Amino acid sequence: MSIERFEGNGRMSKAVRCGGVLYLCGQTSREGGDVQAQTRAVLAKIDELLEKYGSDRDNLLTATVYLKDMADFAAMNEVWDAWVKDGSEPTRACVRAELASPSVLVEIVVSAAVK
Numbered sequence: 001m002s003i004e005r006f007e008g009n010g011r012m013s014k015a016v017r018c019g020g021v022l023y024l025c026g027q028t029s030r031e032g033g034d035v036q037a038q039t040r041a042v043l044a045k046i047d048e049l050l051e052k053y054g055s056d057r058d059n060l061l062t063a064t065v066y067l068k069d070m071a072d073f074a075a076m077n078e079v080w081d082a083w084v085k086d087g088s089e090p091t092r093a094c095v096r097a098e099l100a101s102p103s104v105l106v107e108i109v110v111s112a113a114v115k
Contacts, residue, residue: 006053015053020114022055026066026107028099035072035105039079042108055112057083060090066097066107076106 007014016023027049029041050056067076073094084090090110099107 015049017053017114021061021111022050022053022114023111024049024109026109028101028104028107032103035067035069035075036079038104038106039076039108042106043079043083046108046110050110050112054114056115057112058085058088059113059115060084060088061111061113063090063092064109065092065094066099066109067094068097068099068105070096072105 001019004017005013006016012025014025024046027042027045029038029045031037031041033041047057050059065076065080067073076094090112097107099105
């Protein structure tokens with residue numbers, strides 16, 4: 001089985017493709033704003049990476065959402081629910097976490113089947 005790694009920087013890869021599955025590293029927003037603005041920016045980055053490496057949101061398998069504050073759960077879900085297409089919902093977990101920077105409110109990790 002071949003493993004393809006993309007955009008590695010010595011510490012991690014932005015994406016890894018193996019066995020018909022594309023795995024993305026955690027995506028965050030550098031644009032600041034509230035949790036909805038950050039979630040929209042993160043999902044746009046996910047769309048770009050999925051497309052770049054052979055998949056799309058219709059082929060999502062799993063997602064893990066990390067929130068700095070669970071009080072933002074409903075607001076994040078408003079953006080998430082508008083982004084995920086009916087019938088293409090992945091399995092998902094959402095947890096509260098200390099994130100890498102104080103300004104980061106949400107980080108999302110996904111995997112998707114390759115088209």
